[in-house]
Amino acid sequence: MNKLILGMISATLLAACSSTAPKAPSAPAASSSTSAGGDVGASATAAQIKAAEDAAKLQAAADAQKDAQHSVDAAATQSDAARLANRTVYFPTNVDTLQDADKDVVMAHGTTLGKLPQAKVRVDGYADERGSSEFNLALGQRRAKSTKQALILSGAKDAQISTSSYGEEKPVATGHDEAAWAQNRRAEINYVVGQ
Amino acid sequence: MVRVVFLIFGILFALTARAELAIEITGAGDNQTPISVVRFAGDELVSKNLAEVVANDLKRTGLFKLIDASGRVPHDASEVRYPEWLGVEMLLLGRINTDHGDELSVSFTLLDAVRRSELLHVTLSTNKTQMRALAHQIADRVYERLTGAPGVFSTRIAYVNRHQGSYRLVVADSDGYGEQDLLISKEPIMSPAWSPDGSKIAYVSFEQHRAMVFIQTLSTKQRVLLAGFSGSNSAPAWSPDGKQLALVLTRDDFSQLYLVNADGSNLRRITFSNAIDTEPTFAPDGQSLLFTSDRGGSPQIYRVAIDGGAAQRQTFESGQAFSPRFSPDGKAFVYSLYSGGIFSILVQDFESKQVQFLTTNGRDRKPSFSPNGRLVLFATETMGRGILATVSIDGKVKQKMVAQGGEIREPVWGPFVK
Numbered sequence: 001m002n003k004l005i006l007g008m009i010s011a012t013l014l015a016a017c018s019s020t021a022p023k024a025p026s027a028p029a030a031s032s033s034t035s036a037g038g039d040v041g042a043s044a045t046a047a048q049i050k051a052a053e054d055a056a057k058l059q060a061a062a063d064a065q066k067d068a069q070h071s072v073d074a075a076a077t078q079s080d081a082a083r084l085a086n087r088t089v090y091f092p093t094n095v096d097t098l099q100d101a102d103k104d105v106v107m108a109h110g111t112t113l114g115k116l117p118q119a120k121v122r123v124d125g126y127a128d129e130r131g132s133s134e135f136n137l138a139l140g141q142r143r144a145k146s147t148k149q150a151l152i153l154s155g156a157k158d159a160q161i162s163t164s165s166y167g168e169e170k171p172v173a174t175g176h177d178e179a180a181w182a183q184n185r186r187a188e189i190n191y192v193v194g195q
Numbered sequence: 196m197v198r199v200v201f202l203i204f205g206i207l208f209a210l211t212a213r214a215e216l217a218i219e220i221t222g223a224g225d226n227q228t229p230i231s232v233v234r235f236a237g238d239e240l241v242s243k244n245l246a247e248v249v250a251n252d253l254k255r256t257g258l259f260k261l262i263d264a265s266g267r268v269p270h271d272a273s274e275v276r277y278p279e280w281l282g283v284e285m286l287l288l289g290r291i292n293t294d295h296g297d298e299l300s301v302s303f304t305l306l307d308a309v310r311r312s313e314l315l316h317v318t319l320s321t322n323k324t325q326m327r328a329l330a331h332q333i334a335d336r337v338y339e340r341l342t343g344a345p346g347v348f349s350t351r352i353a354y355v356n357r358h359q360g361s362y363r364l365v366v367a368d369s370d371g372y373g374e375q376d377l378l379i380s381k382e383p384i385m386s387p388a389w390s391p392d393g394s395k396i397a398y399v400s401f402e403q404h405r406a407m408v409f410i411q412t413l414s415t416k417q418r419v420l421l422a423g424f425s426g427s428n429s430a431p432a433w434s435p436d437g438k439q440l441a442l443v444l445t446r447d448d449f450s451q452l453y454l455v456n457a458d459g460s461n462l463r464r465i466t467f468s469n470a471i472d473t474e475p476t477f478a479p480d481g482q483s484l485l486f487t488s489d490r491g492g493s494p495q496i497y498r499v500a501i502d503g504g505a506a507q508r509q510t511f512e513s514g515q516a517f518s519p520r521f522s523p524d525g526k527a528f529v530y531s532l533y534s535g536g537i538f539s540i541l542v543q544d545f546e547s548k549q550v551q552f553l554t555t556n557g558r559d560r561k562p563s564f565s566p567n568g569r570l571v572l573f574a575t576e577t578m579g580r581g582i583l584a585t586v587s588i589d590g591k592v593k594q595k596m597v598a599q600g601g602e603i604r605e606p607v608w609g610p611f612v613k
Contacts, residue, residue: 094489094493130533131517131533132473132474132487132517132518132531132560132561133385133386133561133604133605134385134386134429134430134443134473134474134487134517134518135471135473135474135487135489135494135517137385137399137427137429137450137473138427138429138443138445138449138450138471138473139471141426141427141445141450142449142450142471145445145449162425163426163445164404164405164406164426164427165405165406165426165427165445167385169383169385169401170383176579
């Protein structure tokens with residue numbers, strides 16, 4: 001699980017650069033190697049070194065909790081990992097309250113943030129293409145905010161979480177139907193490097 | 196504050212002339228004036244059919260019916276045989292002359308073919324490379340002479356072109372030609388807003404991975420950050436005197452309206468709802484704002500005084516209302532209505548509260564008035580692709596402008612420039 005967190009954090013660092021992180025796979029393993037964005041250029045090197053250093057620190061912090069983790073049975077670890085691998089939550093049309101189906105996922109991240117006080121996340125909210133671009137930006141912001149509140153209720157601290165919105169920009173599905181819109185009404189939890 | 200790792204975000208400033216757009220005009224208004232714009236003498240000198248540019252300008256206003264000259268080619272009043280022009284009320288003739296080198300002059304004459312009188316005879320000169328701008332000036336003069344209202348053919352529009360993961364903030368002539376890039380970015384650009392003097396554009400850029408408001412000067416390409424508070428900064432709108440802007444911030448709460456001086460000073464919040472308030476736009480007298488809010492449940496248009504206070508709901512159509520814009524005389528506003536899976540453009544009169552659908556096309560968003568109030572520019576889609584369109588204020592004449600590449604979004608019509 002520690003390795004998973006490290007992997008995820010590296011992945012989200014890259015994802016934060018491109019802001020086009022693909023949907024987190026539901027399988028617990030190896031969510032790390034898939035998210036390098038297309039616009040990561042030469043100047044990525046310095047940032048990547050910094051990211052690696054910070055991730056190493058997080059790894060060390062996580063290692064400190066190793067003994068506690070030993071008592072967790074294998075099945076539960078698997079399940080937590082699955083929840084942590086998922087970083088996206090979804091919303092019905094014009095709704096910004098977190099849905100029951102996503103509460104376990106958010107709780108897993110909130111709990112992890114509570115255990116790793118130096119870890120930070122950025123929650124980005126999104127909307128489907130209906131509405132105006134500005135209204136959708138506001139709606140995405142509201143989705144990010146309600147996700148942040150849920151993370152705090154699960155143990156994260158306010159200072160660990162920033163929120164932002166892309167509104168209807170950067171859809172994951174480009175169709176003009178409910179199937180596409182449902183995938184785009186979302187909030188994504190992205191791990192970032194804290195100062 | 197969390198520091199997001201930025202990498203290169205590929206911001207490039209450029210000033211590139213772009214390929215032309217295809218234009219399609221449909222519909223016809225009532226009481227159109229039949230006019231014939233005869234091909235100008237000497238247009239082989241400029242390899243452009245100037246008369247066609249002028250005719251298209253006039254046609255998309257919905258006020259004129261263009262009559263083909265059918266081979267008749269007078270170029271000034273002395274060459275006109277009026278009995279040949281039955282059914283034509285107005286005749287526009289012209290002659291292009293080479294002055295020296297790249298300088299050209301165009302003499303044009305507007306004739307009333309019914310009264311057989313000369314309404315206008317003007318000579319304009321310009322550089323050979325500016326012939327399209329000259330054609331728009333001719334159309335402006337003809338339009339003003341015949342309607343009493345100033346023409347908008349020499350004004351400009353701004354919009355965002357999204358193409359394969361690249362976003363361009365574009366300024367173009369009002370007919371969509373003569374595109375120039377103001378900003379190129381790999382991250383989204385939104386909500387361009389012209390300063391009242393036409394010298395600057397405020398807009399939202401995500402280049403730092405969240406929405407921030409910038410102001411950029413067109414002539415120098417210099418720009419400044421107006422608002423980069425935590426959360427989202429968006430929806431800039433200039434006051435009519437250009438001294439302040441309304442904008443939307445989430446730094447204190449959900450999206451709420453604020454006013455700020457154009458230099459970034461004196462920021463103050465003016466709405467205090469527990470809802471989304473966004474898309475502010477100033478009344479022409481600068482004393483009130485229209486904006487979109489879902490404070491009543493679904494998004495509708497509201498009006499609030501600039502010193503705050505209670506907001507008055509304006510729209511009551513079934514559906515969701517977005518993106519309001521005052522008409523230049525302040526007597527009406529346009530907005531986009533989403534109802535039954537369709538986006539339409541509507542105009543509503545403040546006094547009579549009467550509402551008229553200008554379009555019922557399906558994906559029509561982000562309307563803005565031409566500075567003379569006679570046309571409405573908006574974003575629409577054709578075959579799944581974002582394009583520009585205009586509709587005359589009576590809803591009768593529609594024009595689509597199709598770019599050669601990319602999707603066009605967020606159009607806004609610029610002001611008259613003195």
